[in-house]
Amino acid sequence: MLKPFGYNPRVWNVFHSVSFGYFANMALPRMGEVARCGTIKKTDKVEFEQAFGTVVTERMSDLVVLFLLVIFVFVWKANFFGTFIKKEIFLPLGSKIGYSALWLWFICSVIVFTAIFWFFAKKFPENIVIKKLIKVLKGFKDGLFSIYRMDDKWLFIFYTFIIWLLYWLMAYIVFFAMDATKGLSPVDGIFVLVAGSFGMVAPVQSGFGAYHWIVSRALMIYGISKANALLYATLIHETQTLMVIIMGIISSYWLFVKKGYLKKQ
Numbered sequence: 001m002l003k004p005f006g007y008n009p010r011v012w013n014v015f016h017s018v019s020f021g022y023f024a025n026m027a028l029p030r031m032g033e034v035a036r037c038g039t040i041k042k043t044d045k046v047e048f049e050q051a052f053g054t055v056v057t058e059r060m061s062d063l064v065v066l067f068l069l070v071i072f073v074f075v076w077k078a079n080f081f082g083t084f085i086k087k088e089i090f091l092p093l094g095s096k097i098g099y100s101a102l103w104l105w106f107i108c109s110v111i112v113f114t115a116i117f118w119f120f121a122k123k124f125p126e127n128i129v130i131k132k133l134i135k136v137l138k139g140f141k142d143g144l145f146s147i148y149r150m151d152d153k154w155l156f157i158f159y160t161f162i163i164w165l166l167y168w169l170m171a172y173i174v175f176f177a178m179d180a181t182k183g184l185s186p187v188d189g190i191f192v193l194v195a196g197s198f199g200m201v202a203p204v205q206s207g208f209g210a211y212h213w214i215v216s217r218a219l220m221i222y223g224i225s226k227a228n229a230l231l232y233a234t235l236i237h238e239t240q241t242l243m244v245i246i247m248g249i250i251s252s253y254w255l256f257v258k259k260g261y262l263k264k265q
Helices: 011-025 031-044 048-076 078-097 099-123 128-144 153-177 186-200 210-220 226-258
Strands: none
Touching: 011 031, 011 226, 031 048, 048 153, 048 186, 153 186, 153 226, 186 210, 210 226
């Protein structure tokens, strides 16, 4: 996604920046995206705004896949899966976040900011702050639409598919680790993946608590006890968290100590 802008970052640098980003998410929700872009800027001189735009595009691609999976599980067993998704995910999240007020506030803020910025850009086109903001917005826009400039769009789509295939395998294979869940089907694995994905996007560090609650509630509709459902959710989440911690420490060592990238100007 960065190649259309003339960047060709080293694979190891990108790998460690992503690992460091996941590690940073454990400190503050969504902090990892910023840390990842800041790191790749230092290691490979990639403009932060363009890097952040590509990250937003990645997240939008993930949302599209998640939306398609929601439709799939809803159509497959509308009464069974659909009721749970509505009652246990959409309604609780909507009541806690306050979708109407949130969207109204967001739209109004964008309109007001755009109007103020347009006024000052016309009034003071040579102002150094205005120029900087224009540069930032242009870089973000370029990164956001980077998917349209890629030479290998189908390869990007294929990679996205592979990533979500592995997410599904992570949910499905762990079924066989417990007697209570080993009888569940591959489609049930997709349902648990969808439920868990909503838990991971909740505004808490690495989905702690939210993931466990939603996944356990999803498994309980199969007649699985609350204790076993929580055990399954904990088994997946905590092993993943352990991997993030281990790789985060390794990547932090690589970036900060071994290579000393962040000390370079």
